[in-house]
Amino acid sequence: MRLRLVVIPTVIALLAGAAVATGAGSGSRYVAISTYEEKGVARTDALRYVLRTRYIAPGSWRLANARRGTTTRRFGPVGSCRFQITVTSRSVADADEPAVRRVTRLLPATGRYLRDDGTHGNAAWRVTRATGSDKVTGMLVKPASTVRTQPPGKRVWLELRAVGRPDPRTECHSGGPRSVAAGFATILATGSLGGFQPR
Numbered sequence: 001m002r003l004r005l006v007v008i009p010t011v012i013a014l015l016a017g018a019a020v021a022t023g024a025g026s027g028s029r030y031v032a033i034s035t036y037e038e039k040g041v042a043r044t045d046a047l048r049y050v051l052r053t054r055y056i057a058p059g060s061w062r063l064a065n066a067r068r069g070t071t072t073r074r075f076g077p078v079g080s081c082r083f084q085i086t087v088t089s090r091s092v093a094d095a096d097e098p099a100v101r102r103v104t105r106l107l108p109a110t111g112r113y114l115r116d117d118g119t120h121g122n123a124a125w126r127v128t129r130a131t132g133s134d135k136v137t138g139m140l141v142k143p144a145s146t147v148r149t150q151p152p153g154k155r156v157w158l159e160l161r162a163v164g165r166p167d168p169r170t171e172c173h174s175g176g177p178r179s180v181a182a183g184f185a186t187i188l189a190t191g192s193l194g195g196f197q198p199r
Contacts, residue, residue, distance in 0.1 A: 028059035030186070035071040035089070038198060042092035044151050049091040049144065050198055053160055055191040058183045061085065078183075081134065081176030082167035087187060089160045091144060091195070093151040099124035102157070103141045115181035118189055125160075125188035127181050134177045138162040138184035146196045158193040 034054045041047035053071055061075040076084040094102065099122060109128035115136070116127040123142035130137065144156040164180040166172045 030056045031059045031061075031063075033057055033073060033087075035073065036195075037069060037071045037089075039090075041151075041156055042090055043154075044093045047091075047093070047147075047151065047156070048198055049147075049156065049195055051089055051091055051158060051193070051195040053089045053191065053193055055087075055160065055187045057087070057187055061183065077167065078164070079176050079179055080170070081172035081180075082170050083136075083164045083176065083180050084167070085162065085164045085180065085183075087160070087162045089158065089193065092157050092159060093154045094157050096150075096153075096155040099141050099143065103139055106141070107137060107139055115178070116185040118185075120189070123191075123193065125191070127162075127184045127188065129177055129181065134166045134172045136162075136164040136177050136180045136184060138181075138188050140188040140191045140193065142193045144195070146194075148197055158195070160188065160191045160193055162187055 036050065036052045038048060038050045041049050051071060057075065061078050064074040064076055066073060072086065072088040074086050076082070078085055100119060103124045103126050107126045107128045113129050113131060114126065115129055118125055123140055125138065125140040127136065127138040138161070140160040142158045144158050147156045150156060162184045164184070166176060
């Protein structure tokens with residue numbers, strides 16, 4: 001399956017409407033999520049970054065938390081496998097390389113374990129299923145453009161990560177992970193990462 005931004009008209013309408021939507025699970029087809037958080041840049045000693053994220057999540061997913069001032073959102077239980085889903089973001093210092101190469105290095109699945117992938121602008125994303133498991137992981141990576149001084153020999157990256165774990169007490173068929181992977185593809189294909197380095 002390849003999503004390839006088929007939900008863009010809905011995305012534009014939702015993202016233009018409100019900064020934070022809290023109606024997940026309310027019957028809407030999609031829900032717009034917007035978050036922000038200031039915290040340290042991972043793998044650096046002192047750098048800080050104010051990270052802002054925007055994305056579209058399936059409206060059928062029940063939003064378990066929406067605490068302001070943090071980029072973490074939790075959904076669940078989702079579907080017959082009762083997935084618990086965590087979507088979070090961070091800034092991190094890592095190798096200066098193309099976004100496609102980086103996200104492939106971090107999520108190196110191939111074949112049937114690669115559920116979806118794509119690019120938009122200078123960002124790249126992938127959705128994978130773990131070998132021998134029903135766990136589903138997705139990641140969007142983008143180089144941060146508003147950094148006054150990059151870490152020596154590296155650059156600051158922005159990441160949006162989605163992780164779904166089924167309830168181990170529930171018998172999970174292939175349709176459950178497939179549905180969650182499609183939801184992750186929506187989140188990442190519509191995801192926007194930005195922010196700035198505070199003075």
